[in-house]
Amino acid sequence: MDSGFLYLLAADLLLLSHVLFVAFVILSLALVLIGKPLNWAWVRNPWFRFAHLAAIGIVVLQSWVGLICPLTTWEMALRERAGDVVYSGTFMSHWLESLLYFQAPAWVFAVCYTVFGTIVVASWFWVRPRRFTRRTDQ
Numbered sequence: 001m002d003s004g005f006l007y008l009l010a011a012d013l014l015l016l017s018h019v020l021f022v023a024f025v026i027l028s029l030a031l032v033l034i035g036k037p038l039n040w041a042w043v044r045n046p047w048f049r050f051a052h053l054a055a056i057g058i059v060v061l062q063s064w065v066g067l068i069c070p071l072t073t074w075e076m077a078l079r080e081r082a083g084d085v086v087y088s089g090t091f092m093s094h095w096l097e098s099l100l101y102f103q104a105p106a107w108v109f110a111v112c113y114t115v116f117g118t119i120v121v122a123s124w125f126w127v128r129p130r131r132f133t134r135r136t137d138q
Helices: 003-035 046-065 070-081 091-100 106-126
Strands: none
Touching: 003 046, 003 070, 003 106, 046 106
16 A cells, blocks of 8 residues: 555545544534533533633643644645645644635634633533533442
């Protein structure tokens, strides 16, 4: 099997995991906000809520310190090893520009991530997660 094919396959799998990460961050907030009036108990799961808060927290922190997401860096390195075309900038800026023809400086994305992160934090207080509980086996 051609090593270039394997690098491209790994890059595509990494891209898929990146898309799933973005979907998790966006859809989780929507589901929490929808789940409150519908009394969905699972949206109050503290593990789910903490994972969601941590995920957007990492994105916001990276944007403010000017770091490109490691998933983007690894994907581009794999594509380069395969001899494929690579893009510059961040994952989101590339795909938004490609899909929506939206061009903006990096600070615009940082502000958008921050606003989204602030909404996630606000949802933590509006839709309070249950307390972490210890499991007692008897």
